[in-house]
Amino acid sequence: MTAFELQHVCRTVPGDEGPQSLLDDVTTHFEKGLLHALVGPSGGGKTSLLRLLNRLDAPDAGTVSYAGLDLGCWEPRRLRRKVAFVPQQPHIFPGTARDNLLFGLRFHPDIAPIDNQRLSELCASSQFPPDLLSKPAEKLSIGQQQRLALARALCLDPEVLLLDEPGSALDRPTAEALGRSLRHLCRRAMTIVLVSHDLEWVRNHADRVLFMEAGKLKLQCPVASFFSYGAESRVGRFIAGQKEGPES
Numbered sequence: 001m002t003a004f005e006l007q008h009v010c011r012t013v014p015g016d017e018g019p020q021s022l023l024d025d026v027t028t029h030f031e032k033g034l035l036h037a038l039v040g041p042s043g044g045g046k047t048s049l050l051r052l053l054n055r056l057d058a059p060d061a062g063t064v065s066y067a068g069l070d071l072g073c074w075e076p077r078r079l080r081r082k083v084a085f086v087p088q089q090p091h092i093f094p095g096t097a098r099d100n101l102l103f104g105l106r107f108h109p110d111i112a113p114i115d116n117q118r119l120s121e122l123c124a125s126s127q128f129p130p131d132l133l134s135k136p137a138e139k140l141s142i143g144q145q146q147r148l149a150l151a152r153a154l155c156l157d158p159e160v161l162l163l164d165e166p167g168s169a170l171d172r173p174t175a176e177a178l179g180r181s182l183r184h185l186c187r188r189a190m191t192i193v194l195v196s197h198d199l200e201w202v203r204n205h206a207d208r209v210l211f212m213e214a215g216k217l218k219l220q221c222p223v224a225s226f227f228s229y230g231a232e233s234r235v236g237r238f239i240a241g242q243k244e245g246p247e248s
């Protein structure tokens with residue numbers, strides 16, 4: 001079942017040397033219950049694409065729909081309840097980690113209070129260490145703050161998670177544990193779209209890969225197909241380059 005459908009999406013912004021194309025004729029879809037990884041060289045348009053999916057930005061041509069309804073028809077607050085965006089640099093509010101985790105609930109009185117069991121589940125799903133809940137949130141490391149922001153997003157029980165480099169500040173074992181948690185969420189019908197530069201992680205945890213370069217979607221395929229490209233192909237060269245260190 002399709003969650004998002006994008007048809008001929010373009011986004012252009014004013015630049016110093018005239019209009020700059022961030023997204024150029026992107027047509028794709030994201031399937032419910034799958035983990036989709038947006039990969040590609042830096043500046044290729046991955047974050048720009050992610051931001052369109054919960055109306056943080058709007059396309060200036062083409063259409064984006066969620067659950068069969070054009071995003072323009074979704075009231076932004078209602079959409080963001082279903083489609084949660086977790087940026088690479090999380091917004092942290094004054095107070096403890098627990099205060100931050102529960103922050104969104106004040107805007108959603110329909111959500112049942114979070115009991116201790118649900119709190120443990122949220123910590124487990126986001127790989128946030130429960131013993132840090134009483135710590136001032138601004139004292140946490142960036143990696144801990146990223147996972148706290150993920151737990152805060154999960155608190156509202158969204159249907160979709162949009163994650164911008166969720167493992168970028170994590171050590172390998174923690175990033176792998178987070179990958180397993182995200183896969184568990186997908187098995188419970190969560191749709192995930194994330195940006196990653198960590199191809200080993202993508203290989204271990206993604207279902208589908210979308211390769212973006214210079215604002216264009218160059219390739220979309222199952223994860224196994226992506227990693228079977230030969231060294232002479234553009235994708236193969238990108239994969240080899242990432243092993244030596246990310247391209248800039």
Ligand SMILES: Nc1ncnc2c1ncn2[C@@H]1O[C@H](COP(=O)(O)OP(=O)(O)OP(=O)(O)O)[C@@H](O)[C@H]1O
Binds near residue numbers: 042046
């Ligand atoms: N609001 C904006 N105004 C002007 N330029 C922008 C804006 N947002 C993004 N860009 C530019 O658009 C290009 C694509 O940016 P984007 O963040 O989508 O790339 P990315 O693939 O996510 O990159 P990275 O892997 O480095 O995070 C970059 O050159 C960026 O500088």
